[in-house]
Amino acid sequence: MSFVTRFAPSPTGPLHLGHAFSAMLAHDRAKAEGGIFLLRIDDLDRTRCRPDWEAQIFDDLGWLGLDWPKPVMRQSDRLPRYREALETLWNQRLIYHCSCTRADIRAAASAPQEGAPLHGPDGVIYPGTCRPETPPTGPMPEGAVLRLDMARACEVADTALFYMEKGEKSSIEDMPRTVGDVVLARRDMGASYHLSVVLDDADQGITHVIRGEDLAPATQIHILLQRLLGLPTPAYEHHRLIRDETGKRLAKRDDARAIATWRDSGAAPQDIRALVGL
Secondary structure, three states: OOOOOEEEOOOOOOOOOHHHHHHHHHHHHHOOOOEEEEEOOOOOOOOOOHHHHHHHHHHHHHHHOOOOOOEEEEHHHHHHHHHHHHHHHHHHHOOEOOOOOOOHHHHOOOOOEEEEEEEOOOOOOOOOOOOOOOOOOOOOOOOOEEEEEEHHHHHHOOEEEEEEOOOEEEEEHHHOOOOOOOOEEOOOOOOHHHHHHHHHHHOOOOOEEEEEHHHHHHHHHHHHHHHHHHHOOOEEEEEEEOOOOOOOOOOOOHHEEEHHHHOOOOOOHHHHHHHHHO
C-alpha cells in the first residue's frame, strides 16, 4: 500500500474540534489516495487513561463518518517492543539513567550557557546533569528514566538528517544544543512519546504522518530515532491548529468544544466539517 496514515489519540479526555480536524484530514487524504487510515490508541499513561474515554473516541469518530481496520493497536500492549528498542540503544551506549526531578532540571537550567536556548521541542532543555562522561555498560536498569545522549546519537547517525514536508526537504542541525538529551523511557510508563510513536509508525507501515503543527519541532527527534533503529522515515505533514476566539489552541479541558457536546446539541457531522474548515 502506497499511502498509510493514522490518528493516535490518548483516552484521557473528550476529543475536541482540533482532534476532529486532524482525524478527518488524515482520513480524507487516505481515501483520496486509495490508501488506509488507521486508528491507534496512545494509552501509555495508565494513570490518566480511562476505558470510557476510549469508548467515546470510537463513538465520536464513527459518528463523524470515519472508518478504520479493526482491531486497533494499543500502546499498552506493546511494552515488550519498546523495551527491545531501548535495549538496542543501551547496547549501542546511546542512553543513560537519569535521576533528576523536574525541579532539579528547572534549577539547573535556570542559568543556561550564553546563547543557548532554554526551551526545545521537549520542553526545558536538559542540562546534562546525569550524563556520564563514559557511556554506561552492564545491564540496562529496570524501571528507570532513560535519556538519549544526543551528542553521541548524532555522531552515530553519521550523516545529514532531514525529512520531507509537503515535498520539500527540511534539514536538521545542532540537536545537542537546540533539543538536548530527551527522555526515551519514563519510570511510570515504560516508554516516552518519542520512542513509542517512532516504533508504532514503523510497525504499522505508516507512509505519511499527518499531525498538528505543534508537533513539528519533535519531528527531528523522530527522524534521529528512526536512523538509529534502522526504521523507515515516512513523509510528514503538519497542519494548522484549531484555536479558540482568543487564538489559543484547544485542549481536552475545553469541554464546550468537545465533539460529544456538539453532537448532543444536535449538530451533524457536516456541521463539524464546516466549523473546522473542511
